Amino acid sequence: MPPEPAADSLALRRPGRRAQALLVELAHFTAKEARACLFAGLFFASVLCVPRGGLLGVPRYDVLLLIAVGIQAWMLATGRESRDELKAICLFHVLGFALEVFKTSGAIRSWSYPDFAYSKLLGVPLFSGFMYAAVGSYIIQAWRLFQLRVEHHPPYWMAGLMAAALYLNFFTHHFIGDFRGYLAAGALGLYARAQVVFRPHRVDRRMPLALALVLIGFFIWLAENLGTFFGLWAYPHQLGAWAVVHLSKWSAWSxxxxxxxxxxxxxxxxxxxxxxPA
Structure with a gap:
């Protein structure tokens, strides 16, 4: 005779209890997502609060740089990020800033930073690197909060080559053609079996890694629309009046x-x- 199911198991089978459990899990998921977005959330709150004319005579871009440095120092001092994690975030900053300098150069002009700032270097405000660092900070925080695990990750050398090719294509597509579609197809093949396992509350959930990256890219695209709406930077088609950022940027961010x-x-x-896998 089969054993009697546990009382908790029976309770969860009831539609009302199941819906309640899902709502609790959704609440935990939302709270952890908010905590993972701490750096990005505080920074973009600053974008909303700092007037375009700056504060106390200090240009807006310079104020945002000071705020970003302050947020980063606070996260390190409170243990929300470790020194090793800070090194990775600094790497994001450097890679992002290099990309910004290239994309805003006179020969390319993919976008521009129209306002004056003392902290501009090669025409790019130094705070811009923190926008890329915010992506790295989110991934690091989410990994800890959701107890992330990755299954069927490709060999590290393959993943490294793919990442390097993707980064280089952001530069080379202006001269030898855009291979983004081919690289995206290669990345999908490379990560086809990869799954990310995460725990919002008590139950492990899983999702294809590729889907997770696309979803993150979408929310960054939304944030980019917010940034351009408030005049932090502008694409050529936004110089006369604000317009939605091209949807193609979603794939670039992903x-x-x-x-x-x-x-x-x-x-x-x-x-x-x-x-x-071995």
Missing amino acids: LLVLMSFTIVTNLKHVKATVQV
Whole structure:
């Protein structure tokens, strides 16, 4: 005779209890997402609050740089990020700033930063690198809060080559053609079996890694629309009047998130949660 099901199991089978459990899990998921977005959330709150004319005679871009540095220092001092994680975030900053300098150069002019600032270097305000660092910070925080694990991750050398190719294509497509579509197809094949396992509350959930990266890219695209709406930077088609950022930027951000993800997976404490098939 089969054993009697546990009382908790029976309770969860009831539609009302099941819906309640899902709502509780959704609440925990939302709270953890908000905590993971701490750096990005505080920074973009500053974008909303700092007037375009600046504060106390200090230009807006310079004020935002000071705020970003303050947020980063606070997260390090409170233990929300470790020194090793800070090194990875600084790498995001450097890679992002290099991309900004190239994209805003006179020969390319993909976008521009129209306002004056003392902290501009080669025409790019230094705070811009923190926008890329915010992506890395989110991934690092989410990894810890959701107890992330990755199953069927490709070999690290393959992932590294793909990330390098994606980054280089952001530069080279202006001269030798845009291979984004081919690289995206290659990335989908490389990560086809990869699954991310996360725990919003008590139950482990899983999702294809590629889907997770695309979803993150979408929310960054929404944030980019917010940034351009408030005049932090502008694309050529937005110089006369604001317009929605081209949807193609969604795919670009998704690929950049994959590059950021690859850097994070090389952190020592993260590697222990990444399963690479033999």
